[in-house]
Amino acid sequence: MCNGLHIFPICVVLVSLTTFCVTYILSVWRKDVNPVLPYISDTGTTPYESCLFSFFLNLSAIGAFCTMYIRYRWVRLVSHEERSLRCYNILGLLLGWLSALGLGLVANFQETNLKGVHMTGAAMTIGCGILYMYLQTVLSYKMADTLSLSRVRLLMAIFCTLTATSFLIATVVAKSLRSSTTDTLHWETSEKGYAAHVTAAVSEWLTCIVFLLFFTTFVQDFKRTTASLSFHINTIAEGEGIKV
Template structure:
């Protein structure tokens, strides 16, 4: 079975792992430069030198801000790419409007991520917070919609098990986000920061689970001349013979 596995299976987990690693690198750089407090400590800000370890605060000060911006921009681009491939995979298996809503939600979420990465919290607070709400809110919507689609499509008879995992992850992300805003309103910054990090890591874990379906599909590119005569063609093949191939 491993020999029939598509190389695209690597994209979701590699994307999730690399994005998580980049965020944690920005965190440790900010920590080393005494800009934020450790996640394991209590919130005691001294002379403005230490801030609660929110993800956004790791990207407030150079050189961590440079790493943070680069990571978020790359994550937004590759995340949109993953969402497009997932859209193509599902276009013949689920309701078109639901698939489109899912794609639009996540690409808009990726746009919000670029706002978070390029407009620092301390210099452009309004834009940064809008991007953060846009990113997390639409990403949560995407998770719930994809969980539902996974259950209904039941691709290769693996959908039910994958859907259970995704529903649990979607619920966990939602709960962590609600708790985050509750703690933030009470100014319990350290606990709120931990919930924020948990939400981000759970979201990346959710995206990594797309490897389950991606291992069954091949996505290739078709080029044509001006008059429509194919120069080179390559069809996207799915192991499920009942579904039409996809082309990117």
């Protein structure tokens, strides 16, 4: 029997947030980015920060993958395989895993090297992640979870939707206004689109932080959950061999 499953969502949150903070401090200290809230990916695109960024976000992606699977199995047990919840649960697991896969792409393909793959991963992480939040909220209400917890999940999902929309709009505006000579890692306050860039960066940080904190809403449920692992070995009786 294995207890302590709540450590998975806690580790996802702590490892991810610590990674963002450490790479931000390092990138500012090494003057790889401007200190006024760069994009999260900007802080992990240049060596040596990129090495830490990739390694620890890979751990976060694996942790998120495990957390989402545990949540899926938890819902199955609590709902007693109720048909009306089964589709929501399976769809939530698939979207969650796509979000975790997107985080892996963000970690391993830096924006300055393979921007297309990096942006695809970011879209998967945020887009599928927000849909995952809504599906888990729906499951909470349908399973009659604690009303306050269900409301918290709903508010977090709505907040991420608003900040992600703000990020998308502000990013498009900043890109359309900036000049061809703009160093995207070192925006200057005098450049056109600077305000939109800062707005996009703030929105991105808020979206990612709240999305990560969403995992903490699983902690209490996982604390009262145990998992078991069993091995079965089929032995060959003495005298039996491989017949040719």
